[in-house]
Amino acid sequence: MRIIALLLGSFFLLYGGEYELRLYEKILPILYGTRTLKVFPDHTTQNDLQKSTILKVVPNCYDADVLIGKRFHNLHNGCETKPIFATSYKSYKNHKTVIGAFYWRKGRPQISFKKENIQKFNLFLPDSLKRYAQ
Amino acid sequence: MKRLGLSLLTFFSLLHAEDSLDINTLLTDIEKKSDLSEKTKLENSGISLVYTRDDLDRMQAKYLKDILISSTTYGYRENRYSAPDPFNRGDLTPFVSSAIRIFIDNQEILGGVFASGLANLGDIDISFVDHIEIYTQTPTYEYSTEPTFMLIKLYTKSALKDEGSKVEMSYASRGATRITAYTANELNNDWNCFTYATYDNLKREKYNSFGTALSRDKKRTHLITTLNNDNHRILFENINFTTDAFAGSSLDATPLISTLNVNNLHIGYDAKINNFSYGVDFDQHILKYNFLDNPGSYIYSKTSTTTTNILSADANYKFHFLKNEFIAGAKYRTKRYKLTNDTKNNKTQPKRGNNHQDVATFFIQNIYSVMKNLVLTGGVQYVNVKNPNAKYNNGSDILGYRLALTYVTPSWTLKTVASHSETYLEPFLIDSDYVSDKDLKNYTVDFIYEDIIYTLSSDKFETIFGYLRSDNYLLPNDQNGGKLDNYTKTLSTTNALFRWTHEYRRYDKLFIDLSYQDVHNLPSLSIYTEYKAILRTLNTFNKIDLFNELIGEYDNSSKKHSFTYNLALKYRYSDSLSFAFKGENIFDKAPENSYMRIQFTKTGVQNLGSLYAPSYDRRAIVSMEYLF
Numbered sequence: 001m002r003i004i005a006l007l008l009g010s011f012f013l014l015y016g017g018e019y020e021l022r023l024y025e026k027i028l029p030i031l032y033g034t035r036t037l038k039v040f041p042d043h044t045t046q047n048d049l050q051k052s053t054i055l056k057v058v059p060n061c062y063d064a065d066v067l068i069g070k071r072f073h074n075l076h077n078g079c080e081t082k083p084i085f086a087t088s089y090k091s092y093k094n095h096k097t098v099i100g101a102f103y104w105r106k107g108r109p110q111i112s113f114k115k116e117n118i119q120k121f122n123l124f125l126p127d128s129l130k131r132y133a134q
Numbered sequence: 135m136k137r138l139g140l141s142l143l144t145f146f147s148l149l150h151a152e153d154s155l156d157i158n159t160l161l162t163d164i165e166k167k168s169d170l171s172e173k174t175k176l177e178n179s180g181i182s183l184v185y186t187r188d189d190l191d192r193m194q195a196k197y198l199k200d201i202l203i204s205s206t207t208y209g210y211r212e213n214r215y216s217a218p219d220p221f222n223r224g225d226l227t228p229f230v231s232s233a234i235r236i237f238i239d240n241q242e243i244l245g246g247v248f249a250s251g252l253a254n255l256g257d258i259d260i261s262f263v264d265h266i267e268i269y270t271q272t273p274t275y276e277y278s279t280e281p282t283f284m285l286i287k288l289y290t291k292s293a294l295k296d297e298g299s300k301v302e303m304s305y306a307s308r309g310a311t312r313i314t315a316y317t318a319n320e321l322n323n324d325w326n327c328f329t330y331a332t333y334d335n336l337k338r339e340k341y342n343s344f345g346t347a348l349s350r351d352k353k354r355t356h357l358i359t360t361l362n363n364d365n366h367r368i369l370f371e372n373i374n375f376t377t378d379a380f381a382g383s384s385l386d387a388t389p390l391i392s393t394l395n396v397n398n399l400h401i402g403y404d405a406k407i408n409n410f411s412y413g414v415d416f417d418q419h420i421l422k423y424n425f426l427d428n429p430g431s432y433i434y435s436k437t438s439t440t441t442t443n444i445l446s447a448d449a450n451y452k453f454h455f456l457k458n459e460f461i462a463g464a465k466y467r468t469k470r471y472k473l474t475n476d477t478k479n480n481k482t483q484p485k486r487g488n489n490h491q492d493v494a495t496f497f498i499q500n501i502y503s504v505m506k507n508l509v510l511t512g513g514v515q516y517v518n519v520k521n522p523n524a525k526y527n528n529g530s531d532i533l534g535y536r537l538a539l540t541y542v543t544p545s546w547t548l549k550t551v552a553s554h555s556e557t558y559l560e561p562f563l564i565d566s567d568y569v570s571d572k573d574l575k576n577y578t579v580d581f582i583y584e585d586i587i588y589t590l591s592s593d594k595f596e597t598i599f600g601y602l603r604s605d606n607y608l609l610p611n612d613q614n615g616g617k618l619d620n621y622t623k624t625l626s627t628t629n630a631l632f633r634w635t636h637e638y639r640r641y642d643k644l645f646i647d648l649s650y651q652d653v654h655n656l657p658s659l660s661i662y663t664e665y666k667a668i669l670r671t672l673n674t675f676n677k678i679d680l681f682n683e684l685i686g687e688y689d690n691s692s693k694k695h696s697f698t699y700n701l702a703l704k705y706r707y708s709d710s711l712s713f714a715f716k717g718e719n720i721f722d723k724a725p726e727n728s729y730m731r732i733q734f735t736k737t738g739v740q741n742l743g744s745l746y747a748p749s750y751d752r753r754a755i756v757s758m759e760y761l762f
Contacts, residue, residue, distance in 0.1 A: 019164040020164060023164065026157075088297075089320075090297075090320045103297075104294065104295040104297065105296075105297050105298050106296065106297070106299075107761065108709060111157065111161065
């Protein structure tokens with residue numbers, strides 16, 4: 001049944017979630033200076049991230065380089081200090097360890113980076129992304 | 135050392151990759167192609183037409199009728215009371231398109247005694263809509279509590295994409311004004327809230343009928359609030375409008391006063407928890423009609439207030455067993471209506487006993503995976519209708535069924551859909567002056583469609599062939615004073631459609647739709663044929679969106695060629711501010727609907743010749759939208 005669903009949704013190759021995945025795959029390895037990354041999703045990003053060949057989903061947040069999602073309320077011990085790449089404006093504003101975010105506001109997709117946390121986690125923000133930093 | 139070298143190599147190669155990292159292009163791709171309809175479209179669902187958010191935005195589709203004019207062979211037509219009613223042919227029946235159902239998200243918006251909400255919502259402002267799905271026939275029994283010929287699903291925007299607020303103001307020909315606003319917020323505990331309000335002062339073209347200027351001007355307010363999380367949704371909707379009701383009940387189309395006031399309220403809740411989904415809706419519809427014609431006319435005055443309260447409840451359970459996905463469901467709908475201030479020619483009309491209708495529906499549907507890419511869908515629906523206080527047509531049992539076979543490869547989709555359905559009388563027709571004084575049979579509709587879709591990376595070709603037949607269809611019977619009666623012949627329709635969507639550059643799209651339809655055995659014409667061709671382009675040049683649409687139509691009844699040409703231009707001054715211009719029906723050659731004009735004389739009925747008027751006016755609109 002899932003195959004039928006995927007095939008029916010394949011017109012023009014990609015749809016929303018896959019474009020967003022492509023964005024994460026482009027940005028995050030550059031920030032970390034590595035080709036592959038271990039990521040921990042929440043339930044809103046899990047399905048898309050599992051399709052990635054660059055971002056490897058790990059079952060335990062403690063093993064992850066970065067958490068991607070918008071709902072990380074009950075993290076295990078040690079995970080609360082992990083960097084988060086947020087997927088909503090609200091989580092971008094509320095989480096203390098947010099390094100950046102992709103979210104929709106006013107009907108348009110936006111990206112933002114938190115300069116302070118980028119420095120704190122020793123990440124690299126290239127010139128072309130600096131204009132999205134706050 | 136070797137590892138350090140590899141790391142440095144990786145780092146510098148990534149830096150090089152970053153040079154080609156065009157985030158703006160990727161964000162624009164996400165904006166243009168991120169399409170929520172991929173998540174909501176009903177799989178294996180029969181014949182569908184989807185308008186994505188990007189389509190609607192670039193087409194500057196401000197009203198639902200902007201979409202309906204090109205979405206079906208029936209197009210968009212308004213009846214003689216100025217209500218959206220695509221199946222009408224200009225006679226006195228207040229509404230004949232009850233089988234076109236309209237949903238906001240997963241909840242059906244009803245239209246009181248007319249059953250379908252299309253009469254109220256067919257021409258609404260759609261700036262609250264993310265995307266639209268239009269299904270031919272019943273896509274699945276999950277949604278069709280009552281007989282459905284076409285299903286229109288409007289999906290509201292949400293905080294998921296539209297967190298923030300928007301205000302749009304527009305000014306159009308003849309001094310029409312419109313202001314619309316919405317705000318979307320993510321609340322605590324994962325709930326989203328979306329609130330939308332609009333005020334429309336529609337000024338329409340007036341048409342002269344024997345010296346009387348017939349008006350369709352309308353003043354309307356519309357309010358929608360949705361509260362939802364992943365599993366639950368609450369929808370509140372209220373529409374209130376007062377409209378000049380065009381020719382109304384005037385037989386010769388010369389009313390002195392003809393006004394309609396409608397207030398429709400919908401409050402609904404639906405939820406999906408694991409395999410179980412359920413919903414409860416309440417709809418209240420108040421319709422006031424005030425009509426005055428020249429003294430001496432057969433009907434020279436008429437007033438009525440119809441209040442309808444409808445309660446609906448449904449529950450569906452879905453489960454998987456081997457290669458099967460079963461859905462079983464039950465729905466119950468009870469409609470209570472009362473007619474007050476009911477006068478005709480200044481005389482209070484006798485009270486009708488008919489004042490409520492109950493509809494109970496049970497269905498079972500199975501989707502069976504014959505192979506990985508071949509699915510067989512079968513469903514049976516039983517409907518029990520009761521009109522306990524009606525003199526005629528006080529109830530019936532209806533059995534409907536549908537069968538679909540879907541075969542999909544990465545390039546091809548082949549769908550065969552067949553179904554049988556029956557349609558019973560809507561409350562406003564029962565024991566009314568519009569139908570014969572006898573028990574009428576339910577009319578049946580049997581159809582079979584073949585849908586063939588071929589997709590390439592930037593092209594989609596679709597061909598649809600269909601055959602439909604209807605027995606006992608309700609048509610005006612001239613031998614019975616023009617009252618609706620079961621038609622003794624079988625009506626049959628064949629149609630064919632070819633549709634091509636081509637993305638010829640990253641953000642440029644071409645859409646071509648060619649269709650043919652014929653209807654056999656109509657009373658007035660042995661074979662009615664209709665041709666329609668649509669050419670639509672969507673282009674984006676930097677900050678400018680351009681939309682062109684040409685719709686050509688011909689039928690052998692009116693023997694008239696009609697062309698509807700629409701053009702829209704939008705300039706995005708900044709991320710928050712844009713200005714737009716739209717010209718609708720620019721050449722003023724849109725298809726005209728014919729409105730019957732007769733008068734009673736001592737010798738009988740005299741035909742005065744029909745009045746012809748398009749339902750889609752020529753007009754220009756300038757607008758400004760601001761997001762904050």
